[in-house]
Amino acid sequence: MQLTFLTIARDELAEVKRFYNRQQQGLGDAFKREAGAAAKLILERPLAWQVEIEPARRFLLNQFPYKMVYLVRAEQIIVIAIMHQHRQPDYWVERTTSTPSEHNKNNQ
Numbered sequence: 692m693q694l695t696f697l698t699i700a701r702d703e704l705a706e707v708k709r710f711y712n713r714q715q716q717g718l719g720d721a722f723k724r725e726a727g728a729a730a731k732l733i734l735e736r737p738l739a740w741q742v743e744i745e746p747a748r749r750f751l752l753n754q755f756p757y758k759m760v761y762l763v764r765a766e767q768i769i770v771i772a773i774m775h776q777h778r779q780p781d782y783w784v785e786r787t788t789s790t791p792s793e794h795n796k797n798n799q
Contacts, residue, residue: 695767707757
């Protein structure tokens with residue numbers, strides 16, 4: 692199985708990292724490490740986490756108030772959003788119907 696990020700989700704990850712690094716040096720790097728660990732866990736057990744809005748699932752980060760929203764499709768896991776847990780809860784819903792050409796093929 693392969694884990695990929697939609698380009699917009701990768702952009703969200705980078706923006707959150709920049710935000711936290713502006714707050715405190717190294718904090719954004721810690722966020723990115725936690726997101727990377729989350730991606731590995733999702734890859735190992737993609738169906739282990741709760742459905743957010745069908746067909747998307749969510750993985751809640753431990754140290755930061757963010758979650759990774761992802762889809763499981765055949766042999767691919769697609770991260771569609773890196774989102775704050777308490778803001779704009781369903782802004783990403785239209786991403787569940789995105790096409791494979793919109794995916795960033797770089798693995799986390």
